[in-house]
Amino acid sequence: MYGKRILLGITGGIAAYKIAYLIRSLKKQEAEVKCIMTPASSAFISPLVVSTLSENEVSVEFWNKETGSWNNHVAYAEWADVFLIAPATMNTVGKMANGLCDNLLLATYFSMKGKTIIAPAMDLDMYKHPSFLRNMDTLTKDGVSIIPAENGALASGLEGEGRMAEPEHIQSYLTEYFKNIVPKGAGKICITAGPTQEAIDPVRYISNHSSGKMGFAIAKAALIRGYEVELICGPTHEELAHPKLNRTNINTAEELLKAVQNCWQECDFGIFSAAVADFRPVNMSSTKLKKGSAEEVIGLVQNPDILKWASFHRDNNQKVVGFALETNNEQENALLKLERKNLDLVVLNSTQDEGATFGGEKNKVTIFDKKGLVCDLKLQTKFDVAVNLIDIIEKLDA
16 A cells, blocks of 8 residues: 555545544555545534545545635646545445536536546345346446445444455455556666755755655655666665665765666666755865864865756667756756756756745746757645656656
8 A cells, every 4th residue: 555545535424434444444555545525424524534534635625714725626637646535435425327417526526537446335125126236237337346345233223235355354354455456667777866964064064955755755656657766865764665766875976876877777767856955075184174274275175967968868768867956047957957958858947936945845846858848846745746757757768
């Protein structure tokens, strides 16, 4: 379940109270979880509980009155690896089978190109009703997978079939489903992340505020997609473990260049998100520099351009993606970088974008190729940005 994107649809049945346990279980397995609730479901489980457990905002209506923003059902559908509707009431199942679309959850279902799975929940007579069985047959033909209801105590006080599958059974179903999915990725990616540190003396260095979070998010997205990853990173607190991950730790720009040179010819493409110091001291003092009566002058020399080196030392099939963090004339400077360094894509970050900060969990980027604007991604988690970036790279040869 590591990194899998589960979109959870919650409808208005008493079994909705179990969803808290399912979300916690999915998160423990390191899945990404987003939730859509029908208005009726809020009577059975609080959106605040769902949001807290999933660590994401919950959408109920098309229009978020508090933020003044539109909850985009198409974006939800594109994000999800799987749309799981649990509990799926008779009302929602009937609407799904008959093309009725009167809420955000249903609009998302009808926009899904990926897999939809439902876990029905209702009383035993409803579960056996001919109309429900016809609707289930229609959904099966439409490609929807069904986690059968179980026998047990029902809210009506009766005993029988109709009880929603227990959260652990739903998770087991999802785990088996993902085991049978062949990853899209084939090949190896070089990813650079984090800052470099250029020593002035044994104590001080020239560096920047990069945390490495964006680069690690890209690595995670690539691993989930099935790629081998050569991750070359400067000093960072970020951690990532995976059988297909080879991590090389570096400190300086020169060490970063050497690490890239060692693996570049084996890679299909490179994503260079590291924040490399442009300059380093000409000479590193062997002892700590002390304050004196005169100002200390530190001579600087330009560091190697790792991104440019990779771009001009590639074969015809390798793709190169660079990052541009700009403070002014953002688009102009990013496009200039794209041209000068012969990149396939450049990902523009702006220090002017509120919420997209060093060390934060979110980012807002604009992506350009040689023809111009590819997409302008709104503020979202760095992992979501990474997933979108991998999608775009995979379409470069399409």
